Amino acid sequence: MTKKPIPFPKNPVYLVGAGPGDPKLLTLKGRECLAKADVVIFDRLVNHSLLSHVRKDAELIYAGKCPDNHVLEQDQINAVLAEHAKQGKIVVRLKGGDPFLFGRGGEEAEYLREQGIPYEVVPGVTSAIAVPAYAGIPVTHRDITSALSIITGNEKPNQKKSKINWHCLVDNNKTLVFLMGRRNLPFIVAKLLSLGMPKESPVAIISWGTTPEQKTVVGNLQNIVDKADQEKITHPAIIVVGQVVKLREKLQWFEQKPLFGKRIVVTRPREQAEELADLIADLGGEPVMVPTIAIAPPEDYSLFDEALSKINSYDWIVFTSVNGVKAFFQRLGVKGYDIRMLFGVKIAAIGPVTKQELEKYRLLVDYVPAEYRAEAMIEDWKNRELSGQRFLLPRSDIGRSILPDFLRSKGALVHDVAAYRTVKAKTDYSFLYELLRRGKVHLATFTSSSTVKHFLDAFSHPSER
Structure with a gap:
C-alpha cells in the first residue's frame, strides 16, 4: 500500500529576523509577515511588543530559548514549523537579530527543504x-x-x-x-x-x-x-x-537621551497610541503598548442621528476629543450630509489636538480654552450670557457631566449625545504582568479616567497585584 503524498504547502514559512531588541529596528517586510501570519513561533529575546503586529486570531507559540534552558528543543521547533505549514497556514518563525547569523535559521531552512516546504528568509538587523x-x-x-x-x-x-x-x-x-x-x-x-x-x-x-x-x-x-x-x-x-x-x-x-533606561506603558487605544509611542521612542524610552480601552460605535444612533438632522439649528458644537470629531464626521457622511450643514454654527474644541483634527475638515475653530479640560472652558464662560443658546456635545457615552451641567445652569439648551462608546479593550496583560513582576516598568501614562479604571481592573485579582 502506497503512502498518501503530503500536499505541498501553498504558503512559505517565513524565517524573520526580529532585530536586536529595539522594536523599531524590525524591517518593513518583517512587519508585513507578522501582520498576515496565522502562527508565530518566537524566541525569548524577541521584543514582545512586536507581537502587537500580529492578528488577534493568530496563534502564538513561545520557543523560549535561553542558555541551558529551552522550552522547545530545536528538533521540536522544526516539527512545529512543518506541522503548521502542512496545514496550509502562514507560519512565521520570529528570531532575535538575523536568522542566519548564529540563529540556527540555516538548520531550520535545511529541515524545511528536506520536508518539501517552501520558505523565505527575511533578514533582520543583526545585534553584531x-x-x-x-x-x-x-x-x-x-x-x-x-x-x-x-x-x-x-x-x-x-x-x-x-x-x-x-x-x-x-x-x-x-x-x-x-x-x-x-x-x-x-x-x-x-x-x-x-x-x-x-x-x-x-x-x-x-x-x-x-x-x-x-x-x-x-x-x-x-x-x-x-x-x-x-x-x-x-x-x-x-x-x-x-x-x-x-x-x-x-x-x-x-x-x-532624556528617557534612556525608561520603559513606559501607554494605555491609549491602539489606533491613537502611535504618536505618544513615537515621542517616547524618540526620547530614548521604550513604549509598551497596553491599550486598556477601545472605541466602539454607539449601541443606538437615534439621538445622534436626530441631532445631525437639525445640525444647523445649534449655536455651538463642542468637541471634547479627537474621537468625538472622527465619530461626528463619519456619521455625517453615512447620513449623506456634508460640512455645508454647519454653516453659521460655532465650533469649540477642548485642546489643540482636537482643534487640529477639526482643521483636517477645513473648519475654523472659534474657541479653544487655554487649559485643555472642561473646567477651563467653564471658567472662561462663567460670565457669558448663554440663556436660550443651543449646544450639541457629540462625545463618549461615559463623558463627565460637569460641562453639560454648567451649560444648563446658565440656561442653555444642551443635547449631550453618545457619538461613540468607550469600552474595555481585549488586551493580553501577561507580558505586562511579567515586566512588573521583574520591576522592568518605570512609568505608566493615562489620558482619561477610563484608561485608569480598566488598567486597575486588570489587576483586580490578588494574584495579579
Whole structure:
C-alpha cells in the first residue's frame, strides 16, 4: 500500500529576523509577515511588543530559548514549523537579530527543504552591528580598521574541535565581535592573550543592547572580566575587541537621551497610541503598548442621528476629543450630509489636538480654552450670557457631566449625545504582568479616567497585584 503524498504547502514559512531588541529596528517586510501570519513561533529575546503586529486570531507559540534552558528543543521547533505549514497556514518563525547569523535559521531552512516546504528568509538587523552602534562604537572606521570578524561566543556543545581559527583573530587592526559570549568571557580573554594579543587591547561588553536596560562596560583584555563581574553584566551580551572601542567616549548617543533606561506603558487605544509611542521612542524610552480601552460605535444612533438632522439649528458644537470629531464626521457622511450643514454654527474644541483634527475638515475653530479640560472652558464662560443658546456635545457615552451641567445652569439648551462608546479593550496583560513582576516598568501614562479604571481592573485579582 502506497503512502498518501503530503500536499505541498501553498504558503512559505517565513524565517524573520526580529532585530536586536529595539522594536523599531524590525524591517518593513518583517512587519508585513507578522501582520498576515496565522502562527508565530518566537524566541525569548524577541521584543514582545512586536507581537502587537500580529492578528488577534493568530496563534502564538513561545520557543523560549535561553542558555541551558529551552522550552522547545530545536528538533521540536522544526516539527512545529512543518506541522503548521502542512496545514496550509502562514507560519512565521520570529528570531532575535538575523536568522542566519548564529540563529540556527540555516538548520531550520535545511529541515524545511528536506520536508518539501517552501520558505523565505527575511533578514533582520543583526545585534553584531546594531548593539555596538547603540553604544557609540562603529565596528569599522576608515582611520582605524577595515576588517571585522563576527564570532560565536558559545560554540556547539560537545564538539571535539573548535571551528574558530583563533590565530586569525589576533590582529590589533581588526575588530572582533563575539555574540552570546558573556558566560565564556574569561575563556575568550584568556585565549586571545595566550596567542599574543596585547593586554591593553580595548574591550567593551554591552548587555541588553538597544533596549532600556542597555549597559556598557569598557576596559581592556587585562581587566574586562573583573569589570564585567563588578558591574553585574548579564546575558544577552556582546563583546567588542579592538581600537574602535575607544571611539565610544565621544560617539555614545543612545544613553544620552532624556528617557534612556525608561520603559513606559501607554494605555491609549491602539489606533491613537502611535504618536505618544513615537515621542517616547524618540526620547530614548521604550513604549509598551497596553491599550486598556477601545472605541466602539454607539449601541443606538437615534439621538445622534436626530441631532445631525437639525445640525444647523445649534449655536455651538463642542468637541471634547479627537474621537468625538472622527465619530461626528463619519456619521455625517453615512447620513449623506456634508460640512455645508454647519454653516453659521460655532465650533469649540477642548485642546489643540482636537482643534487640529477639526482643521483636517477645513473648519475654523472659534474657541479653544487655554487649559485643555472642561473646567477651563467653564471658567472662561462663567460670565457669558448663554440663556436660550443651543449646544450639541457629540462625545463618549461615559463623558463627565460637569460641562453639560454648567451649560444648563446658565440656561442653555444642551443635547449631550453618545457619538461613540468607550469600552474595555481585549488586551493580553501577561507580558505586562511579567515586566512588573521583574520591576522592568518605570512609568505608566493615562489620558482619561477610563484608561485608569480598566488598567486597575486588570489587576483586580490578588494574584495579579
